[in-house]
Amino acid sequence: MDTCFELTRPDGQSPPIRLAGVERAAPGTGQDAPVAVLCHGFTDRMGTEPLESVAKALLARGFRVVQFDFDGHGASGGSFAGMTVSKEVLDAQAVLARFAGRRTALVGHSQGGVVAALAAARAEKGTVGALALLAPGSVLRDDAQRGRIFDASFDPADPPESVPVMGGRFLLGRGYILDAQSLRIHEEFGNFAAPLCVVHGTGDRIVPWCCGERFVRDRAARGKRDAWKLLPGADHTFTAREPEVSAFVADFLEGVFFPAPSGK
Numbered sequence: 001m002d003t004c005f006e007l008t009r010p011d012g013q014s015p016p017i018r019l020a021g022v023e024r025a026a027p028g029t030g031q032d033a034p035v036a037v038l039c040h041g042f043t044d045r046m047g048t049e050p051l052e053s054v055a056k057a058l059l060a061r062g063f064r065v066v067q068f069d070f071d072g073h074g075a076s077g078g079s080f081a082g083m084t085v086s087k088e089v090l091d092a093q094a095v096l097a098r099f100a101g102r103r104t105a106l107v108g109h110s111q112g113g114v115v116a117a118l119a120a121a122r123a124e125k126g127t128v129g130a131l132a133l134l135a136p137g138s139v140l141r142d143d144a145q146r147g148r149i150f151d152a153s154f155d156p157a158d159p160p161e162s163v164p165v166m167g168g169r170f171l172l173g174r175g176y177i178l179d180a181q182s183l184r185i186h187e188e189f190g191n192f193a194a195p196l197c198v199v200h201g202t203g204d205r206i207v208p209w210c211c212g213e214r215f216v217r218d219r220a221a222r223g224k225r226d227a228w229k230l231l232p233g234a235d236h237t238f239t240a241r242e243p244e245v246s247a248f249v250a251d252f253l254e255g256v257f258f259p260a261p262s263g264k
Helices: 051-060 085-098 111-122 139-146 174-182 185-189 209-220 242-257
Strands: 002-009 017-024 035-039 064-068 104-109 130-134 162-165 170-173 196-201 227-231
Touching: 002 085, 017 085, 035 051, 035 085, 035 111, 051 064, 051 104, 051 130, 051 242, 064 085, 085 104, 085 111, 085 174, 104 111, 104 242, 111 130, 111 185, 130 242, 139 174, 162 174, 170 174, 185 209, 196 209, 196 242, 209 227, 227 242
Parallel strands: 035 064, 035 104, 104 130, 130 196, 196 227
Antiparallel strands: 002 017, 017 064, 162 170
16 A cells, blocks of 8 residues: 655755655555665656665565655655755655654665665664665765766866756756765764665666775774675666565565564
8 A cells, every 4th residue: 555645854945845755565564564765866766766676575575665756856846956965865864754763774776875874874873773775876975076977077176056967957056066075975874883785786887886885894894794785797777687686675674674583
């Protein structure tokens, strides 16, 4: 059963940003089932791959799945040119607040992986019980600092008011660039202590797989043992590899939220 919802991001904007989302559950799933909040990538929207395959796998494992559009995307308000990573973190925090008190996981792909990581790190301890990152796009900070994002080049010291990307199909605002340059992704993520899994592909030409590896490598240095899967040849959206990715994420989150009885 799907339940659509709308909420507003309480960040002082006038008018406030309206966010559109849906809570999904398979028949018979209880209201107290764990919730998986999915964060889509740059220019995507809820229901796109690879997160749609992840959603279906989690629904089959007894999770309630929450998908939503970030501001400036899909059915949500705002404009793409006004979008920043920090504003998307506020979006994710607003969705988490809606499900406060529930057992919750965050799953993010690409830029949504960075957003999920920062939202998890900034949340009160225990708010996010587990985190899954798919090709997390932490390279976006380096891209903004060197003055090249996708097919657009600019002066990183004085970026223009807007930059056309992806053949001019989207306009990226100056605010996005300045915000991305200032992010402290891995420094902040050191605050996150709950279980983590990361998936990346060696064929990713948008985000190099060393970006995904760093999330688990940094935590390994602090004694954490996380789930890491590097898929040979897989591209940024895991084209034709969605079953592998969704099974890996679903197995991981099921192990966290539905652990097998001891001795089994």
